[in-house]
Amino acid sequence: MGFVDDELSKMKDVIANLESRVKRLEGRQSGAVTPEEIRMILIGPPGAGKGTQAPKIKERFSCCHLATGDMLRNQVAKKTPLGREAKKIMDAGGLVRDDIMIGMIKEELNSNKECQGGFILDGFPRTVPQAEGLDEMLASRNQKLQHAVELQIDDSLLVARITGRLVHPASGRSYHSTFNPPKEYMKDDITGEPLIQRSDDNAEALKKRLGTYHAQTAPVVDYYRKTGIWHGVDASQEPGQVWKNVLSILEGKERSHGSTILSRITGKN
Ligand code: AP5
Numbered sequence: 502m503g504f505v506d507d508e509l510s511k512m513k514d515v516i517a518n519l520e521s522r523v524k525r526l527e528g529r530q531s532g533a534v535t536p537e538e539i540r541m542i543l544i545g546p547p548g549a550g551k552g553t554q555a556p557k558i559k560e561r562f563s564c565c566h567l568a569t570g571d572m573l574r575n576q577v578a579k580k581t582p583l584g585r586e587a588k589k590i591m592d593a594g595g596l597v598r599d600d601i602m603i604g605m606i607k608e609e610l611n612s613n614k615e616c617q618g619g620f621i622l623d624g625f626p627r628t629v630p631q632a633e634g635l636d637e638m639l640a641s642r643n644q645k646l647q648h649a650v651e652l653q654i655d656d657s658l659l660v661a662r663i664t665g666r667l668v669h670p671a672s673g674r675s676y677h678s679t680f681n682p683p684k685e686y687m688k689d690d691i692t693g694e695p696l697i698q699r700s701d702d703n704a705e706a707l708k709k710r711l712g713t714y715h716a717q718t719a720p721v722v723d724y725y726r727k728t729g730i731w732h733g734v735d736a737s738q739e740p741g742q743v744w745k746n747v748l749s750i751l752e753g754k755e756r757s758h759g760s761t762i763l764s765r766i767t768g769k770n
Contacts, residue, residue, distance in 0.1 A: 510741065518561050538619030539564050539751065540644060542626065542635075544722060545652030546714045547707060548662035549736045550743055552675050554652070555623045557744055558751065565615035568623040571673045572605055573597060574699075578670065591701050594709025596627055596717060603634035610638065627718045632725070649725035650747060652736035656711055663707050667696040681740070 539562040543551045552568060559566040573591060576584030587597050606625055610616050626632040639645055665678040669689035676683045676696060683689065687696045701710065725731040732750045736743055 521561050522563050537647070538562075538617075539621070539648075540619050540639070540646050541648035541650060541751070542622040542646065542725075543650055543652065544718065544725075545736060546654065546656065546659060546718075547710045548659040548666070549652035549654050550740065551623045551652060552673065553681075553740055554744060554747055555621050556674075558621050558747065561748070562619060562621075562751070564619035564621060565609070565613050566621050566623060567606060567609050567613075567616075567625070568673065569602055569605065569625040569627075570623075572609075574670070588700075592706060594701065594706050594713055596713060599628055599630045599634065602627070602631055603638070606635065607638055610642075626721055629720050629724055632721050646728075646730060648751060649722075649728070649731045650750060651722055651725075651731065651733045652743070653733050654736040658737055659711070660704055660707060663702050664704060666699065666702055668699055669694060669696055 539558070541558070543555055543558075545551050552570075555566045555568065558564075570591075573584070573587045577588045577591075578584070583601065590597055602625060606622065610620065622635075626635050635646070662677065662680070665680065667676040667678060667683065667687065668674070669676075669692070671694065672689070672691070674689060674691070675681075676690075683696060685693070688694065689696060701707075722731070734743060734746045734750070738746075
């Protein structure tokens with residue numbers, strides 16, 4: 502993609518995000534029927550692109566982004582008893598106990614104000630008991646999950662993605678040394694703070710994480726396939742194309758014929 506195409510695509514994205522947010526806020530302000538809040542999960546193996554796509558969804562739909570891996574790493578950084586225990590499990594490529602993970606998500610959905618606009622769960626549910634726990638949690642709120650989006654990619658493509666990933670710990674922003682390099686070497690584009698490599702982002706731990714994914718999380722995909730809310734996306738494509746495909750799933754039932762920001766400015770529909 503050339504520079505002009507690239508810039509044009511970014512600007513169109515910014516305008517579309519603004520339109521979506523204005524529509525939602527106007528709806529809330531007037532008490533009129535607003536597009537339904539979004540309630541969705543992103544499933545996929547390590548490196549599939551969950552953490553790359555989720556912030557874009559959050560931006561578009563003004564909802565919360567709950568990434569259980571980030572929540573656990575936060576506990577590790579604070580050196581809490583849970584963090585100490587979780588670090589051993591994460592570095593070994595295993596899974597933290599279901600009841601702990603379900604409790605974490607419940608707490609966030611109840612207390613995080615951003616979740617009033619809906620939620621994207623990234624890295625949860627990772628087991629069938631977690632999926633059942635989520636269903637129970639939502640049923641008690643008279644809600645249902647709307648979308649289970651699976652980012653599908655062959656294991657062989659994930660080694661390069663994981664071993665080249667660079668992370669800004671405070672924000673969770675992620676880069677890639679080759680596929681998505683920061684503007685300045687090893688520095689976060691927004692804050693200029695140093696980037697790090699995750700302690701579980703090495704070829705050996707990845708092998709174990711992939712084993713755990715296929716044994717314990719693949720059944721979660723089957724769980725949602727049966728419900729009719731599952732959609733698969735080819736996650737081996739470049740990030741912009743993955744985003745377009747995800748968006749077309751999420752906006753499928755939400756396209757509106759109302760005026761757009763551009764049409765309001767130009768007076769043309
Ligand atoms: P978590 O943090 O959730 O890790 P993960 O599932 O292994 O996923 P990743 O964060 O590694 O990958 P991603 O899909 O977000 O990829 P990203 O977008 O960054 O969990 C860590 C650990 O915590 C688990 O192993 C477990 O121990 C524990 N845990 C967490 N949740 C739990 C739960 N519910 N129950 C029990 N235990 C739990 O992309 C990767 C790289 O590729 C980046 O560098 C990115 O720039 C690049 N990239 C992304 N998309 C593309 C593309 N389309 N083309 C080229 N490069 C791309």
